[in-house]
Amino acid sequence: MKISVFVVILVLYLGIIAFLSYLGYKKTRSSKDYMVAGGEVHPYLMGLAYGASFISTSAIVGFGGAAGVYGMSLLWLTFANIFVGVFIAFVVFGKPTRALGHQLEAYTFPELLGKRYDSVFLRRYAAALFSILMPLYAAAVLTGGARFLQESMHLSFSGAVWIFAVLVMAFVYFGGLRGVVYTDAFRGTLDFLVMATLIVLTYVKLGGISHAHAQLEAMKNMVPPALAAQGHTGWASMPVFGSQIWWFVVSTLILGVGIGVLAQPQLIVRYLMVKSSREINQALIFGGVFILFMTGVAFTVGALSNVYFKDTTGKIAIAAAGGNSDLIIPSFVSQAMPSWLSYLFLLGLLAAAMSALSGQFHMISTSVSYDLNPKADKNANKTVMLGRLGIVVGFILTMFVVFQLPGSIIPIATSIFFGLCASAFLPMYVGALYWSRSSRAGAIGSMLAGTLIYLCMVLFIHSKEASIFGVSKALFGKSPLFATPLNYIDPLVVALPVSIVIFAVVSLLTKAGDIPLPRKKTLTV
Structure with a gap:
């Protein structure tokens, strides 16, 4: 790639x-604008904002690189992404979440859970956990982009x-969620x-299709x-049923991400951006088609790169x-595709x-x-200012994590964040929407x-993560602690x-x- 040509393209793109970020900045006048984009986003924007935040x-x-190693079996993750991550997420979770969020006047996922269970501790714990763990996921995303830049420009x-x-920080800092939504679309x-062309x-x-798949077989x-x-x-x-690779592909990559998407805080807040359930139904179509192309193409190309x-x-x-x-997709595109692609x-x-x-x-x-922030005011400009300070904090933490991660880490880091979110918050999230008998004690205990x-599983038992973090080896001289x-x-x-x-x-x-809300009112849409 010629850097001069890319710089011209990059300048136009930026x-x-x-x-678009400036439009978001100009329309961000309150905390509601900053956190839920005013609550009246068009379904096309919401669907693409959801999909673009989900698929990175x-x-x-x-x-895609994992598909280069394990093959077409990862297409089951595409199915899970669409069926669970879009259809079930929008229909089963999206509508009641929007209704509950509007009735409780909740602008974030931790606030939604905290108000639903009347627990300040629950809200603070959720926010702290997300703040600590989100940089791990963000580091995986940043690594993915940097690997292609490294490969294509020999940096x-x-x-x-x-x-x-x-580049990311320059355009994320000012616009709040309005700017995020506009640019995401x-x-x-x-x-x-790009993926359709690829x-x-x-x-x-x-x-051709038949020849390519016959060669792969x-x-x-x-x-x-x-x-x-x-x-x-x-x-x-598919790998041999019950084998080591089968467990990794099915339980970590497919189930870990496929189920974990339901409890992703940065995605759940998208439900609060629209003014009615009708917009959620319409956004479902845009989000589903987008994710089909993004994941289906990446996993297919990854496998066929062999x-x-x-x-x-x-x-x-x-x-x-x-x-x-992590270098399979960058290497394939830079070597096999025309330079313009x-x-x-x-x-x-x-x-x-x-x-x-x-x-x-x-x-x-x-x-x-x-x-x-115990003194946060939804209508205070100070909250917006502190929010931008929080972006700087997240950026610093993410940069620190990026340089600590080993190679081939992107799928593992992503699955850790998704899996932990599901294990900690999915049961109480379902209960908040559908079970009026759910209690504060049950939510906190869960x-x-x-x-x-x-x-504990990550640090001491599951071999891939335990070997990376090294805690089990340092404490007990053995990693992992248990055998197959x-x-x-x-x-x-x-969990x-x-x-x-x-x-x-x-x-x-x-x-x-x-x-605050019984089940009947919670489901009002």
């Missing part, structure tokens, strides 16, 4: 983003990270066009012995990428990173300035248990059921308390 460089580069990883980070449209050119490059004899011993059967089929690298280098994708799955793809990754990071930094800012069990199959089962599979049971049992054994 000019559009600057204009971590999905395109990180999970150092640290230089690519700083370029990406500064533009960036989402751009990403959609899948078409990939099949053209590989000789024929490559199963090239599976490395180490991967075959762990259950890998080829890039066009065919290209076999034909050109005689190696499978992970070997051609030097053993780092590389420019657009890099622009698309920048757009995807900015969309996701803007939502994540916005979540950190509202947690710091509003949910953790939240604490889900957090503790999930973190416990060390292969994702922490979500253990979430326990959290559900504790929430239900404690709620039944304790008084429901002064819960």
